Amino acid sequence: MADLYRSLDASAREIRLVSVEAGKRDEVNCKLGTVSLDGQLPRYESVSYCWGDITKKSSIVVDGQPMDVSKNAHAALMRIRDPNIDRTIWIDAICINQTDVEERGSQVSNMHLVYHRATRNLIWLGEDDELVAPALDTMRIILDEARLETDNFRTFFGEVYDDAGHVPPSLSGFMSHFEVEPFLKLLARPWFQRLWVVQEAALSPLNVGYCGPHEFPMLDVFRAAAFLYSKRNHMEN
Known part of the structure; x- marks a missing residue:
């Protein structure tokens, strides 16, 4: 060698x-x-x-x-x-x-x-399983909610990272019509647990995720995760 x-x-x-x-x-x-x-x-x-x-x-x-x-x-x-x-x-x-x-x-x-x-960062999250497709479906539902709540992401950071803890009335039924567990399982994969690989994504101009045969923009994953966790925290408070 x-x-x-x-x-x-x-x-x-x-x-x-x-x-x-x-x-x-x-x-x-x-x-x-x-x-x-x-x-x-x-x-x-x-x-x-x-x-x-x-x-x-x-x-x-x-x-x-x-x-x-x-x-x-x-x-x-x-x-x-x-x-x-x-x-x-x-x-x-x-x-x-x-x-x-x-x-x-x-x-x-x-x-x-x-x-x-x-030009791009290719992120390998691991092999496919029975929860990946439902996780990506859930992600898309969360993103649809986020687009509505944040004027197509124009006010995303202000909404997601607001420390006031205010829950808009329109969120009263949030998470009641879809199952979040598959998406949470996706976020629990080892890649997300390692600080240095997340830093790699932060440095890259564009991140593309791969999980088995599935390919998706990692920005969608990050946005959906941030929006979901912020709303869960607001509800718990």
Whole structure:
């Protein structure tokens, strides 16, 4: 594995990007390249996920060499891989030499730029289950409520983060006509529990969520969660 990674020039703020070859169900094939954050960058997308159990591994191929990555990283790569065209991404499991402690420490200082300069941040929340589709349905209902209450989100922050604790009369029936538990289960997935991955989303210009076959704007998730929790708090008060 040592000959796969050449040393990065920290003074030039070099990082690696990986081109994930098009495919569908065959093994994941990638090619590594080096670029400088101080130079002209190609279009790339960052990947945000939880490592999960690092003792459970799956194999991919990088520059013709086999590489083991965590099961969750492998699942993320399989999901975001395009069936027709190669996709250039940054993902820590491949783009940082995980056996080089010095490099890992050096690359941490670049993370804010890596995520900020990506065209999109692809967030892998995990595999599908029977609650994901109902969770996304609930999310859309909450967003519809939020649009009505906040003038199509124009007053969203004032409404959601108002400390007065006032509950508008129109909210008297809020949450009485839909089941919130599936959406709460989605928000309880490990990605939402890790501070550093949420910070990655905050740095990124655009966040796209993936959960099994489902794809959705993460802004919708964040808005629905903030609106739901603010109204629940108002009602409890």
